[in-house]
Amino acid sequence: MYIIIAGAGVVGFYIASLLAEEKQEVVVVEQSEEALDNVRRQLDVKTILGNAATPKVLREAEAHRANLVIAVTNSDETNMLTCFIAKELGASTAAARVRNPEYSGYFVTAGKSPSAPRKVIRPKSLGIDVFINPEVEAAKEIMSILSSFYSTPVESFANDLVQIREFKVEKGTIVSKPLGDIAFPKPCVIAAIIRAGEIIMPSAGELIKQDDHIYLVASREFMDELGERFAQPQRPAKSVVILGGGRVGFLVAEGLQGHGVLVKVIEENISRCQEVASKLEGAAVVQGDGTDRDFLIEQGVPSADAFVATTESDELNILCGLLAKNLGVSRSLILVNKLGYIPLAEAVGVDVAASPSLLTARKIAHFVLHGGAISAALLGGKQLQAVEFVTSPTAHIAQQKIVEAGLPKEAIVGAITHNDRVIIPPDDSMVQPGDHVIIVSPLSATPSVEKLFK
Amino acid sequence: MEFHKILVPVAGTEADERAVELADRLLAKKNRGEICAVYVISIERALPLDAEIESEIRKAEDILNHIESAAEKQGCKIETDLLQAREVAPAIVDEAIEREVDLILIGVTYKRRFGEFSLGDVVPYVLKNAPCRVILYHQHTP
Numbered sequence: 352m353y354i355i356i357a358g359a360g361v362v363g364f365y366i367a368s369l370l371a372e373e374k375q376e377v378v379v380v381e382q383s384e385e386a387l388d389n390v391r392r393q394l395d396v397k398t399i400l401g402n403a404a405t406p407k408v409l410r411e412a413e414a415h416r417a418n419l420v421i422a423v424t425n426s427d428e429t430n431m432l433t434c435f436i437a438k439e440l441g442a443s444t445a446a447a448r449v450r451n452p453e454y455s456g457y458f459v460t461a462g463k464s465p466s467a468p469r470k471v472i473r474p475k476s477l478g479i480d481v482f483i484n485p486e487v488e489a490a491k492e493i494m495s496i497l498s499s500f501y502s503t504p505v506e507s508f509a510n511d512l513v514q515i516r517e518f519k520v521e522k523g524t525i526v527s528k529p530l531g532d533i534a535f536p537k538p539c540v541i542a543a544i545i546r547a548g549e550i551i552m553p554s555a556g557e558l559i560k561q562d563d564h565i566y567l568v569a570s571r572e573f574m575d576e577l578g579e580r581f582a583q584p585q586r587p588a589k590s591v592v593i594l595g596g597g598r599v600g601f602l603v604a605e606g607l608q609g610h611g612v613l614v615k616v617i618e619e620n621i622s623r624c625q626e627v628a629s630k631l632e633g634a635a636v637v638q639g640d641g642t643d644r645d646f647l648i649e650q651g652v653p654s655a656d657a658f659v660a661t662t663e664s665d666e667l668n669i670l671c672g673l674l675a676k677n678l679g680v681s682r683s684l685i686l687v688n689k690l691g692y693i694p695l696a697e698a699v700g701v702d703v704a705a706s707p708s709l710l711t712a713r714k715i716a717h718f719v720l721h722g723g724a725i726s727a728a729l730l731g732g733k734q735l736q737a738v739e740f741v742t743s744p745t746a747h748i749a750q751q752k753i754v755e756a757g758l759p760k761e762a763i764v765g766a767i768t769h770n771d772r773v774i775i776p777p778d779d780s781m782v783q784p785g786d787h788v789i790i791v792s793p794l795s796a797t798p799s800v801e802k803l804f805k
Numbered sequence: 806m807e808f809h810k811i812l813v814p815v816a817g818t819e820a821d822e823r824a825v826e827l828a829d830r831l832l833a834k835k836n837r838g839e840i841c842a843v844y845v846i847s848i849e850r851a852l853p854l855d856a857e858i859e860s861e862i863r864k865a866e867d868i869l870n871h872i873e874s875a876a877e878k879q880g881c882k883i884e885t886d887l888l889q890a891r892e893v894a895p896a897i898v899d900e901a902i903e904r905e906v907d908l909i910l911i912g913v914t915y916k917r918r919f920g921e922f923s924l925g926d927v928v929p930y931v932l933k934n935a936p937c938r939v940i941l942y943h944q945h946t947p
Contacts, residue, residue: 457862459855459889468845468890468899469854471862475885 352376355417355442357403357433358424359386361688362448362485362708364394366421366715369729371396372794378412382424404432406440415441421715422447423483427454435478446481446715450598455482483714485707489661490602492705493684497591497607497657500575500584504705506728507571508739509768509787514571515542515730515737518581519697520563525580531555535580537573538775542566542763542791543735548694550734550793552761566730568737568765568789570773585681588612588656592680594641594671595662596620596627599686599707603659604634615650617641641671647678657682665692672701730791737765737791740804744784748803753782759799762792807833808938810906813842813883814897814927817868820912822875823944828910829881831940839884841904842872845896846889854891862887894930902936909939 359381422430434445596618658675660668890896
């Protein structure tokens with residue numbers, strides 16, 4: 352696949368690093384020499400210095416043969432224009448990071464006469480196939496976590512029949528037990544263990560340690576029950592305190608309110624407070640400092656079901672998240688932009704650190720699909736990828752037993768769905784054409800897996 | 806018989822996909838023929854014609870996305886357009902005039918009204934007023 356990435360900021364760099372690891376042909380276009388130098392130093396990708404929103408630069412980047420153009424500069428307008436020109440030059444698919452929701456909406460044109468038909472301009476007609484709004488993605492992720500029993504991310508496959516969920520092993524669960532000795536109440540596969548940032552391929556003798564991150568593959572209906580082996584289920588949040596009335600904070604507050612959750616927004620800036628209060632009827636909006644312990648107690652943080660820190664400052668979010676946790680709130684979620692802070696935040700005790708750039712990259716992963724793949728998701732930062740393949744009648748793997756199919760040893764088959772029935776390995780049935788197979792593997796092994804489905 | 810510009814009005818029925826498939830077969834490919842699938846949202850008179858009805862737009866978007874991906878699977882590239890008007894049929898005719906198409910191809914399902922077979926309101930109007938040839942395509946469903 353030939354992919355052009357416009358913008359080498361946090362998101363652009365991160366996506367380029369993922370794709371380079373997958374051995375895709377990538378070119379990064381960036382205006383800042385400094386940012387481009389950083390890419391050159393660290394990644395094995397082609398680079399072009401210049402403004403991606405100009406035909407000259409896009410022609411130099413060979414946009415006509417691009418399978419995908421990802422525009423992730425800081426400016427919505429540049430991103431949209433880049434996609435528009437790239438599509439006109441012949442690029443197949445274009446994805447743009449667009450923060451302003453007004454750009455990704457629909458609008459009706461004026462008619463030639465009062466009764467003449469109106470044309471509805473769709474975002475697609477502007478040359479953009481995929482709109483990525485990092486703030487919306489972050490808000491969705493936070494809301495999905497708050498409405499479930501566990502404070503960890505989940506990915507769905509095969510029309511939501513199969514889920515892959517990350518669990519952080521808590522004290523008093525299966526700690527220090529060898530994997531082979533754990534009796535699970537329902538069929539499931541442990542696809543990977545991440546310990547201190549390192550992937551460990553699961554084996555029967557592997558001892559589970561506290562704070563390990565486990566990736567579990569199971570049928571959706573059994574996931575909550577299986578999760579009890581690793582972590583204490585918590586009740587879905589009914590009262591939430593949100594720190595920061597910015598875009599993410601506002602979207603989370605609005606979304607939660609729509610689901611009947613009691614919401615309180617704490618914001619330091621008085622004019623922003625007034626703006627949020629005027630838009631969110633029924634939510635309490637309070638002006639104050641989130642680092643003030645007494646103020647947080649006064650605002651009822653200790654008795655809330657969850658505390659969500661969504662300010663623009665990563666450091667402030669970590670600090671306030673930690674403070675809320677210390678005050679006794681059961682779930683403390685924070686937003687982190689700098690990827691390096693995520694393990695740090697988790698290590699100091701903040702439950703979940705959602706990162707808009709990571710979520711954007713995850714969304715893009717769905718569009719950088721492999722031959723025969725219909726869905727893909729990144730797990731554990733950029734280390735693992737779960738890919739859902741549909742078996743075609745001519746695929747190498749068709750009519751073979753999965754154990755004999757010759758999968759790379761780092762790849763693990765999470766689940767197979769046959770006519771909407773979920774089959775969890777070990778299983779010695781044949782893979783039939785039309786079956787969905789969900790495989791978890793490190794990014795570097797994905798091309799070898801892909802060959803089996805060609 | 807070959808056509809250069811074909812308009813396929815879609816309504817979210819099973820006949821849509823077959824109509825696009827037929828349009829692809831009838832298209833003069835050597836001369837870069839075009840197929841455009843169009844969906845028309847009908848706006849009731851109580852609302853202004855410019856009203857943005859999100860639920861209707863979402864429904865239309867789903868239908869157009871579906872037809873686009875179905876066409877892509879058949880190896881055929883189509884353009885899609887979304888219109889809103891008071892009446893569906895005149896909007897289709899207007900669009901055919903605007904785009905200067907040489908064929909309107911409509912996939913129809915076997916509809917009954919008061920127990921009798923009925924073509925509905927749209928097809929007869931298009932047949933009567935179309936500025937070009939019109940083909941009705943009906944798929945036999947056992």
